[in-house]
Amino acid sequence: MADIILFSAIKIVVVLAVVMGGVAYTTLAERKVSAWLQDRLGPNRVGPFGLLQPIADGIKFFTKEDITPGRSYKPSYFLAPMATLIPALITFAVIPFGESVSLSGKDHRLLIAEGTGLGLVYLLAVSSLGVYGILLAGLSSNNKYSLLGALRSVNQVVSYEVALGLGLIPLAMTAGGFDIDAIVRAQKGGVWFVVPHFIAFIILLVALFAETNRLPFDLPEGESELVGGYHTEYSGMRFAMFFMGEYANMITASALLVLLFFGGWHLPFLNYGWFGPVLGGILSAIVFACKTAFFVFFFIWVRWTLPRFRYDQVMHMMWIRILPLGLAYILVTALFLYLRGPIK
């Protein structure tokens, strides 16, 4: 018992450290990749190749004045950034990040909440809590831009949550449960789900871009229209919290795409059993991190490739295109699985 508690404590600390570091370096990656895509150099003054830039940014966030507008409603104004960041941090509890590690004869999953079997349901529930932070920020700032941004954002996030649920159901049907581990296991040694479930992949990709408010869907904070959207009034550390929440959500979304459609930590023709119980686990975590990093890059890449949608297009795409497509795809999957007979 004691070693289980110790191991899960280690896992929590490592995951939080990696996620926080990942968030910091995703901001750098965003600026660097944006710069490269526009034929610029990007930040390169702080440390070699600008690699210490996130640390400088962090110090700056700590030392910036925290301005509270006089007309804002203080309690919810203070709560809003935390209500965005905390759900973003705790979603990582159900993201498995590698093969099991055996230590002194005991198998440990590389997953904070092991054995719940409800990973995707938890993920849907917690990710929808992020809406409260946005809504609180927009309403309590008492600013026109914030309010408009929050209304748009909440409407968009809430709409695409339906798409998220619809996209997950066919996967759960194929793998036989809402356990993310089961879905990864179903892809092991076989075809990655991106091939048979390409339609679900498209639905989830669009839904995750909309949920994280990333660029083709960044209407909530369309810089040229709404200044900063729901976090217009925030400064210093509180602003940083909104940003950390956004980037943490982006990393979760990338990890989720890798786990559900690209075989998680598995690679074709590679068996982690070859490397022994501990090294294999570490290696699989590294493979998983690389795949996730690619999808983070993909998020940034798309940002500089596609222009922003108009708001009616966003709503049209969800309610007229994705919803019927998702429902039809669930029925088609069910029919196919019946005709093919039980899996296993």
Added chain:
Amino acid sequence: MAAYLPLGILLLIALIIVPMTMIIGRFIRPQRFEVSKLQPYECGIEVTDSPRGQMSVHFYIVAVVFLVFDVETVFLFPWAVAFDKLGLFGFIEVGIFLLLLIVAYVYAWLKGALRWEQ
């Protein structure tokens, strides 16, 4: 129950470290009071009226439609896990359920609830 313990610990840590960053920053960051800093941001123009005006009713309609369809996906979750045990009967049942929903969907569409331009 033990499976959910790490979730609780993670939540606790998140609840501690996130406000902590605000508290630590309090001792470092400057606090210089100035009246103009209290103004809401409005591109440098003096604020004239409250932002709480009227908003498009579409936001409300979409929220209502969302309720219907989100509850629907939640109803589909248990079926998705157990559909191979329920067999053809379950499949037909879900088909009827979805058919009823599609009627509601067509109604909402014809009423113009899903079209934003109007």
